[in-house]
Amino acid sequence: MIEREIDIAIIGGGPAGLSAAIAAKKSGIDNILLIERSESLGGILNQCIHEGFGIEIFKEALTGPEYMQRFIDKVEQLKIPCMLNSMVLDINKKKDIIVCSPEGLIKVNAKAIVLAMGCRERTRGNICIPGTRPSGVYTAGCAQNLINLKNYMVGKRVVILGSGDIGLIMARRLKLEGAEVLAVVEILPYSSGLPRNVVQCLEDYDIPLYLGHTVVNIRGRKRVEEVVIAKVDEKWRPIKGTEKRIECDTLLLSVGLIPENELSKMAGISLDSVTYGSRVNENLETNVKGIFACGNVLHVHDLVDYVTLEAELAGNSAADFVRGELRNESNIKVTAGNGVRYVLPHLISGKNDAKFSLRVMCPDRNRKIVVRDGKKILKKIPKMRVNPSEMIQFNIKKEYLEDVKELTIEIE
């Protein structure tokens, strides 16, 4: 097996991996290797042909491919080595990586690793939709890939389960290309996507939105022929007698993204059971020293701009680690309190300004984010609107963090 000594190995060449690589290189590390399993860089942005990327970073509303090209161009300009069609098969605590590529099996001995593998989609099997197993059932991202990159139209009469942004974007995409979108079905009593997407993707096209409903049956021997939807109770159990049959030929599932942490588990990295991503400190370092995580593999993002910023931090931290400059033990535990689904990072040092990312449990208006150490309230941040589908980020200056024992972040 070929062996390579690398300072920073970056697993994943999507927006997170690209930004981490650029940051690490700019900070002075040359011996970087970016490992990507597909035949091109850009990750999921390759198939996100809609607009809305780059509003924070570039102050422009770019499409996914335009956004990613800026970073790919930078990677080429900086001459950062990349391996394509290369899949990481294994990583261990010692940061040895086994890569499988058409060039052979390669063992990469890395001083630091940045995990940027993104996420996978929750499947029908995972949410146990009853019925037969015909063709025409796709996860939304897979359908997006087929339509935008492989030039295949997945169906003519489509029902979409899940009103998160991916489901809404695909509803519009299908409608624009001439398909009928018969319904978007959402199990929550509210859409999990942004209100403006509900307007632009559903209302604009008179696509019915069934809130508080789910798909309870898929029918069709060879190809989808119809789906049955029903109202659900507070426990998400279908209510008998509320069934409605919708004749269609396609069912798209937009029912959740799961960070791809199979490799992380191999390296003994502790995962957060809410985010399904690694537990990290303020440097985005996991419990394995020298392994960092960023982007969707850490927690599912809604704005790629935040992915870029997060990945820059990870890349810089990895570079600092390689130089032996990563100091400050992160011992202050950060916990999600009332109303907060999760908050990152899990640990901070209190010696630096702290940047937090969180998601709330329920949509609400006129709330405050409360940061406290036990009973002592450190900061209150008013928020006009909070929504589980919008990641909230805020900073706390290190002056506020002196003598802090532990932090709880909650909503009031």
Next chain:
Amino acid sequence: MKKKFICIICPNGCEIEVKYSEGEIEKISGNLCEKGLDYVKKELFSPERGLTSSVNLKNGLLPLVSVKASKPIPKEKIFALMDEIADIEVKAPVKIGDIIVKDILGTGADIMATKNVDRKGNFLYQKKEN
């Protein structure tokens, strides 16, 4: 007449209520900023939407190239525009910003490529290693 809008300009999504008659706005309330006013005015009388889609590509490493309209399109022309670009076939190579169709359907908007796609070579996939 009264109508309610959810402004789509920024993530705030203000709920704006408009009282209007015969092409004139009488009263607007609910917006947090000026942009909301502009949005609602446009939305009421001449709604526009940004458009992104894809176009068939010949001899490229990909079969389609993603495109966007250079400026928002009148909402009522969107489907006609989609029909129009369905028949187009562009030849690779294409670069971001290449104009595929100039002033489509008299809207003043150009259809531009948003992705770089190289021409297909003799090899099945390009390897890129610096």
Next chain:
Amino acid sequence: MVVYDALIIGGGVVGCSIARELSRCKINALLVEKECDVAMGTSGSNSGVAHAGFYVQPGTLKAETNIKGHRMLPGLCKELSVPYEEIGKLVVAKTEDEIDHLKKLKENGDKNGTRDLEIIYREKVKELEPNIEAVAALYSPTSGILDPFELTIALAENALKNGVKFSLNTEVMGISQKNGRFLVKTNKKGFESKIVINSAGLYSDEISEMVGIDRYKIYPCRGEYHILDKNKSALINHLIYPVPPKDLGGLGVHLTPTVDGNIMIGPSAEYIQEMDVSNTLDVMDTLLKEAKEMLPEISRRDFIRSFAGIRPKLIPQGSKSPADFVIEEDPEVNNFINLVGIESPGLTSAPAIAEKVVEIIKKKKKFKKNRKFNPKRKAPVCFSKLSDQEKSELIKKNPDYGHIVCRCETVTRQEIIDALNNPLNVKSIDGIKRRCRTGTGRCQGGFCTPKIVEIMEELYHPSIDDLTLKGNNSRLFIGRTKDLRKND
């Protein structure tokens, strides 16, 4: 028109076993199958267990073929390069009063000739299965597991190689007789054959009726399953069955490890009116509940896929005793070999059933030995199971083995190409899945399906109708991206 010596109706594990067995002779044989691939019926939706023979009633054909088939399977699988594991089974008793049942099962097994059956108690059960609570268990060390698709495909490929012809997508519409020959009408063309073998599984009663045999009726009894994520595989080491409840049409909810490293939960047993392979909410909930009783660590989040299969039962719900296999040349219709009601232990019995059928045929006509018969089938490459050294060497020879396409199961581009070039020329997504495991992982094909379609485009330039999930009418797509808006 070619007159076949034998025409087999049905490409399940029984039909393909017969085909392979027949190919030992110099014989002109044809197998017709209505779906696009073999093992698309009951053979493709069962537990994949090689039963050791203690459930079946002594003195029946079921028992005879079960015991014989169970003995034949390991050797057969070796010849055909089909993975087989003698993993062993524990029938667990949760309470003292269930131990009687274990004893009855052991008695049964001893009568049938099952080897090494042993009743073990709590301590030993814990030793073998740290996560299972039981007061006692019947331990059957020789029970095995295999992949029923792989076996059926291997049998078919080997039969094909040894001279048997296969016609897929061929549905039998009617059979008439003339001059001592059968004229088998299909949706494609007619075939003439001296002997017809009915191994049509769920439709064997309909095929029987075509030649005037109307005394059989198949009562479909559906079994639903769930497949668990591989990260739960370490929970059990053997097949775990509870003591079967009294009034069920099946065996109760089992925990079945597979040769690929998943655990399956099921099957249920429900008599149904139509051939409907749906999963239902009530049964899904029940299966989860009962599985959790045995393994509290399991949750719904661990499910990656659910499926259902149908048992071709010969007796309706509520019957006192189970029916036996029908394996006979029909007494009224000469040269019509009827196989009806081949439910569990059909997979295990298949090799023995095949031998019986060929014996019946050989008694009618002495066929010469096929001197070119090669019992061996070369194992397809399974990249993920190779050592690092083997992987490296393979990639050196062919870089396409270094290009991983199915991320969850570590399946390479070349393995997919090899699967696509299969001897039966099956090109459905499910056909590829069964041959190289793409899409069987936790993402269920979400990542690899677009890439597989791309490979198929590269190699075959398929039309939209050629890209299917499982054959005719299961198209993946309705056209190209722009087709719905195109003005032609």
